[in-house]
C-alpha cells in the first residue's frame with residue numbers, strides 16, 4: 210500500500226480499508242464521546258445560552274442579551290469575589306507547591322520512619338472535607354481554639370480569626386495549603402521515584418553541589434509534574450466551596466466569598482439561575498484561559514520523558 | 515600522583531558479598547581492566563573507587579591519600595556509567611560540558627574543548643540533539659565525551675563500548691587507549707569482553723563472585739592462567755580442559771594438532787569456519803576439545819581423527835581446587851626452602 214507500483218489488489222482495497230478504520234475508530238470513541246457531550250459540552254453551551262435569557266416567575270424565558278453581563282459588571286460582590294479569588298490563588302498555589310516539593314524530597318530520602326512520614330503528610334488529603342473544616346474551626350475558635358490558647362500562653366487576648374475581615378482570608382489560605390500540599394507531595398514523590406539515581410550520581414561526580422543538581426537536573430525534570438500540580442492547584446482555588454459553607458459562609462461582609470461560592474449563593478439562596486449562569490460563564494472563561502496557557506505555551510517549553 | 519590502591523575492600527548487600535576482600539593497585543598512568551562474568555562485582559568495585567558506594571571494610575587510596583570516606587566530588591575523577599546516566603533534558607553539548615560549567619570554566623575554553631571531544635567521539639553533527647533522539651551507541655559516546663572532557667587524572671569506565679558495533683568498538687578502543695596514554699590518565703576499565711581486556715590493558719584483574727581470581731598482565735592471564743576458571747574465561751574459544759585422574763589438563767586450541775600419528779583418538783563433532791582459521795570441535799572420551807586450524811579446514815564432521823600436542827603447552831590444574839599445579843609445586847618448594 211505504500212508503493213504506487215504495487216499490484217492492483219491492495220490498491221483497490223486501500224480506500225475501503227481506510228474508511229473502515231475510521232469508522233472503527235469513531236465507534237470505539239463513541240461511548241466516551243457521548244458521555245463527554247452529554248455531561249460536559251452540552252451543559253456548557255446550555256449555560257452560555259441561559260446567561261442570555263432571564264426566567265420569569267411563570268417559567269417563560271425572555272431573551273435579554275447581555276443585560277446580565279452588564280448587571281454583573283455593576284455588581285460589587287462579584288468584583289469582591291473575583292479579587293478575593295485572585296488573592297486566594299496567589300496565597301495557596303505557590304506555597305502549597307513549594308511545600309509539596311520540599312516534603313517530597315525530604316520523604317524520598319532513605320531514612321527510618323519514611324513510610325510513617327509519607328502517611329502523615331498524606332493524611333490531610335484523605336480526611337473528608339467536612340472533618341477538615343471542623344478541625345480547623347476548632348483551631349480558629351475565639352478564646353477556646355488552639356490558636357487562641359497558644360496566644361494565651363504569651364499573654365495575648367482572644368481573637369475572632371474567622372470573624373475578622375483582615376484575618377479570615379489568611380486563615381482559609383493556611384488551611385487549604387495544609388490540605389493540598391500533602392496531596393501534591395504524592396505526585397512529586399512519584400515523579401522523584403521515576404528519576405534514575407544515576408543522574409544525581411553523575412552530577413555529584415562532576416562536582417555539582419546539591420543545590421546546583423536540584424536547580425539544573427532535578428527541578429527541570431520535575432517540570433511536567435510541577436505544571437500538572439500547578440494547573441490543579443489553580444483550578445482547585447476556583448473550585449473551593451465546601452469549606453466556606455461550613456466555616457464562614459463567605460463572611461464577614463463577603464471578605465471570604467470566592468467565585469464559586471458566590472455562584473452557589475446566587476443560584477440556590479437567591480434563586481437567580483440566569484445570573485448564576487452568567488457568573489459560571491466567567492468562571493469557565495477563567496479556567497479555559499488556564500488550560501490554554503498549559504496546552505498552548507507551557508507544554509512546548511517543558512521536557513517530557 | 516594518581517595511583518589507585520584498594521586494600522582488602524569489601525562491600526556486602528545483606529548476605530550477598532558483592533565485593534569480597536579485594537586488594538589491587540592501578541599504577542599511575544596505567545590502564546587496569548576489571549574483567550569477569552556478569553554479576554561478579556565489577557561495577558560495584560568501580561563504584562567503590564568512585565565513592566558512590568561506601569565500603570563495608572578496607573581502605574581505598576588515590577595518589578597515596580586515603581579517600582575511603584571522601585565524597586565522589588572530592589576524589590576528582592570522571593566516570594562513564596554502565597547506564598550512561600545522561601541528563602535527558604539537556605542537549606548533547608550541554609551534557610558533555612556539564613562538569614565544565616559546574617567548575618565555571620570560561621566559555622571560550624569550554625567551546626574549544628567541546629569541539630575537540632565531539633570530534634574524538636564523532637558527535638559533532640549531533641550536538642543540539644537531546645539524548646532521547648540518539649541511538650544507543652551515540653548515547654554511549656556522549657557519556658564517553660562527558661568523561662574525557664574533564665581531563666581528570668583518573669577515569670573510571672563501566673563497559674563504555676558495550677553498545678557499539680564491531681567497527682566502532684575497535685576504533686573507540688584505540689581512541690580511548692591513545693587518549694589515556696597521551697594524557698597520562700590512570701584508568702580503571704570494566705568490561706566482560708576479553709578482547710577489550712587483552713588489547714587495551716596494562717593489567718587485567720579477573721573477578722569471580724566478588725573475589726579476585728587472577729591479577730596480572732594480559733600475557734600472564736593468557737599464558738599462565740592461575741586457575742581453571744581463568745583458563746576457561748580467557749581465550750576464544752577457551753582453553754580445552756581434559757580430565758585425567760585427579761587433574762585437569764589444559765591446552766589452548768591453537769596448540770592442538772590433527773596429525774595421522776597423534777596419540778589421542780577423537781571424533782569430529784562440528785567444524786566452524788571463521789575465515790582466517792577454522793575451529794574443529796572434537797570429542798575425546800566424551801570430553802569436548804576444540805582445535806584451531808589455519809585456513810579452511812577440510813575435516814568433516816563425524817570423521818575419526820588423531821590429536822596431538824606438545825607437553826610444553828600443557829597447563830595442569832588440580833581437579834577439585836582448580837588451582838594451577840606448578841604453582842602449588844612452587845609454593846611447596848618455597849615453603850620447603852623457607853623451612
Ligand SMILES: Nc1ncnc2c1ncn2[C@@H]1O[C@H](COP(=O)(O)OP(=O)(O)OP(=O)(O)O)[C@@H](O)[C@H]1O
Pocket residue numbers: 527530532550551552553554555556557558559596706
Ligand atoms: N544495590 C544493590 N543491592 C543489592 N544487590 C546488589 C546491588 N547492586 C549490585 N548488587 C549485586 O551485587 C553483585 C555484583 O553486582 P555488579 O553490578 O557489581 O556486577 P557486574 O560485575 O558489574 O555485572 P555486569 O557485568 O552484569 O554489569 C550482583 O550479584 C548484584 O546482584
Ligand SMILES: [Mg+2]
Pocket residue numbers: 556557558596672
Ligand atoms: Mg556492571
